[in-house]
Amino acid sequence: MTIERIIVGPLQTNCYLISDGGQAAVVDPGDDASVILDEIQKTGADLKFIINTHGHFDHTGASAAIRKRYGVLILAHQKEPLDGPPADHFLKEGDSVGIGGISLKIIDTPGHTKGGICLFIGNSVFSGDTLFDGNIGRTDLPGGSDALMAESLKKLDQLIPEGATVYPGHGEIFKYRRGMALEFLEYLQEGLPK
Numbered sequence: 001m002t003i004e005r006i007i008v009g010p011l012q013t014n015c016y017l018i019s020d021g022g023q024a025a026v027v028d029p030g031d032d033a034s035v036i037l038d039e040i041q042k043t044g045a046d047l048k049f050i051i052n053t054h055g056h057f058d059h060t061g062a063s064a065a066i067r068k069r070y071g072v073l074i075l076a077h078q079k080e081p082l083d084g085p086p087a088d089h090f091l092k093e094g095d096s097v098g099i100g101g102i103s104l105k106i107i108d109t110p111g112h113t114k115g116g117i118c119l120f121i122g123n124s125v126f127s128g129d130t131l132f133d134g135n136i137g138r139t140d141l142p143g144g145s146d147a148l149m150a151e152s153l154k155k156l157d158q159l160i161p162e163g164a165t166v167y168p169g170h171g172e173i174f175k176y177r178r179g180m181a182l183e184f185l186e187y188l189q190e191g192l193p194k
Contacts, residue, residue: 001102003124005173006039008032011058014169016126017043021100025049026066027119027126028169030058033065040066048099051091052076053128054113056141057083059169077108080115091117107159111149112137118156125160125176126167133166133174136184146188153181153188 001020008015009031016027017039024045029036040047047070050063055076063074064085075097076082078090091097093108097119105120109130116137119126129137130152139146157179160166164176 001100001121002043003167004039004043005167006032006036008035009058009061012170013058014167014171014173015062016167018099018102018104019043019045020102022046023048023100025051025097025099025104027051028053028059028128029062029066031061033062036062036066037069040070047072049097050074051097051104051119052080052082052087053118053126053130053169054116055080055082056113056129059128060084077106077115077117079110080113080117107155109152109156111139111145111152112141114143114145114148116152120159123161123164124167125156125164127156127169129169131156131166131181132168132171135171136181137169139188150185150188153184157181 004017006015013030015029018025024047060082073088075089076087091106095106096103107118109116109118112129139149160176162178
């Protein structure tokens with residue numbers, strides 16, 4: 001398996017190109033479609049899917065151009081409206097997406113949006129805008145929720161293995177340390193009704 005990070009758009013979104021066994025998927029193609037298309041072509045892999053961890057424009061902006069070029073399905077959570085073309089297939093907790101010889105497991109992580117997801121494979125996690133290195137996704141945008149984000153962070157701390165590589169939607173790739181996601185719970189609790 002190879003994972004390539006492509007930083008795109010004015011918000012410096014991390015788009016990821018995952019390839020294995022001659023097949024590939026692109027995660028969160030937020031902008032700069034021509035750059036992403038060039039990188040897909042360089043792999044020589046057969047693009048199978050576009051996967052959106054959530055629907056914000058900075059994660060979906062290049063989806064239409066990529067789908068037009070490759071005729072692939074756009075995958076997103078069933079509760080997640082996408083800025084751009086709608087999802088062709090809906091994902092939910094426990095689903096898996098196969099690429100070559102690997103399988104990405106879907107974990108529901110609402111909080112930044114209603115239908116946010118993370119993708120797990122082996123010792124790697126694609127966290128979208130749920131968890132960053134030293135921060136979490138905003139909860140004050142439409143569809144955001146402090147309470148749901150708190151539950152998602154608790155879930156992630158149980159599921160992410162110590163030392164796993166986390167590929168966030170923005171910022172640097174990092175190694176997970178048990179308890180990292182829980183460091184933000186007190187901040188979230190301040191905004192919840194007593």
